[in-house]
């Protein structure tokens with residue numbers, strides 16, 4: 001027997017609710033690898049999957065959410081994995097269309113897993129989670145397009161959130177000047193402790209402007225917000241520099257002009273963590289192990305248990321989660 005957070009749908013109301021239930025191995029879907037999950041986390045998508053209508057992501061009920069997890073292989077029919085191996089999983093619609101990580105046991109396709117790199121245990125891997133993994137992908141994309149610390153300050157939007165916190169810590173560690181945009185002034189000290197050099201109030205960038213170009217300010221940007229803020233940032237980029245578009249916390253529309261692309265050679269780089277090829281996943285997790293200062297990661301951790309998840313899911317949808325929630329599924 002093992003515990004899992006199961007979402008059941010009430011047929012009458014059509015709404016789903018979550019409860020911690022005891023299941024058996026026979027309940028697990030078929031997969032190449034059975035994993036004893038140790039830790040999971042809470043992402044915006046988890047908040048959607050935990051909501052009564054499943055956020056349009058959950059395909060069928062009963063459902064076990066949790067879009068990422070880390071743990072130990074218990075059994076494997078795939079030669080790449082053996083019992084005792086430490087693994088991490090993000091993406092592939094796990095926790096949305098497939099059984100997720102809010103469970104003490106799970107099964108997965110071997111192709112979906114990544115071996116944990118040296119220097120990263122399961123708890124820290126989930127302090128990083130999909131948000132941190134995506135932040136690393138964004139930094140790698142900016143570097144691949146020429147970003148170096150001497151080119152100038154890098155903007156991080158949604159900085160006190162999961163992606164933003166880890167992006168701030170990685171960039172600070174790599175020697176960048178980091179301007180952290182936040183709508184929560186009380187997180188200023190926290191963001192500075194992570195590596196931010198300047199705090200930019202959200203309102204300064206949320207206002208729309210009719211000017212397609214403003215003064216050239218940023219050498220790079222990790223954008224978790226999208227919407228009007230991303231449109232504004234595009235007009236403030238330095239010549240030939242890039243924005244990594246990661247999220248839509250502020251909206252999916254992009255009310256921008258093409259002028260920054262045409263007159264300043266600005267690049268807008270799309271970042272997708274879900275279908276990311278295996279080689280790049282391995283590269284990103286290795287970079288996380290070396291370039292994310294672990295003591296700063298520890299400072300971001302907010303511990304939680306399976307039973308805390310319904311509330312945390314609601315909190316993250318309201319933008320009220322700071323840093324990284326680490327869910328110990330065995331408590």
Ligand SMILES: NC(=O)c1ccc[n+]([C@@H]2O[C@H](COP(=O)([O-])OP(=O)(O)OC[C@H]3O[C@@H](n4cnc5c(N)ncnc54)[C@H](OP(=O)(O)O)[C@@H]3O)[C@@H](O)[C@H]2O)c1
Nearest residue numbers: 134158159160161162163182183247248249250272273319
């Ligand atoms: N591309 C991918 O593969 C991928 C992977 C993971 C996440 N994402 C997306 O990236 C985004 C961030 O994810 P996360 O896990 O970091 O979420 P999160 O922890 O909820 O952080 C989002 C942050 O955005 C800011 N924010 C929220 N509402 C806003 C608004 N209306 N206007 C401006 N800023 C706002 C807040 O930061 P402050 O309080 O500091 O202002 C909030 O903490 C989400 O949209 C998520 O879906 C994409």
